[in-house]
Amino acid sequence: MNNEINLVELALLVIKKIWIVVFSTLLVGILAFLYSYFFVVPQYQSKGMIYVDNSNMVSFPTDLSLSKDIQYADMVASQRLATIYIEILKSQTFLNMVSNDSGTDIPPVKLSSMMTILSKNDTEILEITVTYTNPHVASVLAETILENSKTEIPRIFKGGSVQIIDHANVPVRPSSPNHIKYTAIGLVLGLMIGVSIVIAMDLFDNRVKNQDDLTSKYDYPILGSIPSSISVQKVLKAQFNEKSEGERATYYN
Structure with missing residues (x-):
């Protein structure tokens, strides 16, 4: 795959692996909230x-x-x-x-x-x-x-x-940390991490997924292609179904 990713490809890539982005966003957001709640000393x-x-x-x-x-x-x-x-x-x-x-x-x-x-x-x-x-x-x-x-x-x-x-007041509530602010920063950071992981996974994936990947990677013309076994099975199954329907129609006639 070419190392350059346009915005459309990036959007499709993120949508395809959206579970990674969602998981990373929620995980880092929750960790940021827990950190602010249990580890940051209130002021x-x-x-x-x-x-x-x-x-x-x-x-x-x-x-x-x-x-x-x-x-x-x-x-x-x-x-x-x-x-x-x-x-x-x-x-x-x-x-x-x-x-x-x-x-x-x-x-x-x-x-x-x-x-x-x-x-x-x-x-x-x-x-x-x-x-x-x-x-x-x-x-x-x-x-x-x-x-x-x-x-x-x-x-x-x-x-x-x-x-x-x-005169000086006795504060009732802490002025910091701001748990909402920590959580929001964590969610944004988690989103960025998730998108970065998805992009990194795609960049380091050297497998050829389709004809376009092969063309962009090696810059050679494609003379022909061999269908995958799954595609062949689908074609044979479709032909078999058509043949069976034709035989049934002849039998009833």
């Missing part, structure tokens, strides 16, 4: 939110004609300050404080990888998320970060203050 997310007020750090001029420029400058300053606030909350000093005050004694490096701090719409509102395998510990860590930020940020930025908008 829980606890979230809280703070607002950093820096109004006492900014002095506005009395010229009203500059109000638009002042508002724009204040917005840019807020965006830059939000980035600085995030870096403060990820500093080694602050993380050591959180580790000690929470009673978890989690190393700062690991604690940093568990934290996600985002500025809401580039404002001074910060959303703090802690991800951990234990929902209670995740909540304790998030709440400790919120409480300690009230003293740490004003310590560095004189005149600023921090208010807690949302």
Whole structure:
């Protein structure tokens, strides 16, 4: 068989061996679901939110004609300050404080990888998320970060203050793994594996199945063909049936 397979041949080939594709798809999909359910450790997310007020750090001029420029400058300053606030909350000093005050004694490096701090719409509102395998510990860590930020940020930025908008919640359900996502990926992967197996089986099958295979493989003209024994049997059976029907018709006449 020629090593090149067009789309029509591929479709016919897959349909012919569809049971392999279906079996592979279901098998890998089920294995992916079982893996996510029994082997992937569930992760829980606890979230809280703070607002950093820096109004006492900014002095506005009395010229009203500059109000638009002042508002724009204040917005840019807020965006830059939000980035600085995030870096403060990820500093080694602050993380050591959180580790000690929470009673978890989690190393700062690991604690940093568990934290996600985002500025809401580039404002001074910060959303703090802690991800951990234990929902209670995740909540304790998030709440400790919120409480300690009230003293740490004003310590560095004189005149600023921090208010807690949302306290840390205790997560009830894990945020990961997503069993549906794992299963969907497994089904797609299984489908690809099944199709690949069917194609590989056909490519490595050197048997000549019909006249077209022989022509494409050796590029020689076909002078004649010998029917298979099954075809011969069918022809002989058909001739025998016709002869028998003719004899029966003569007998009755």
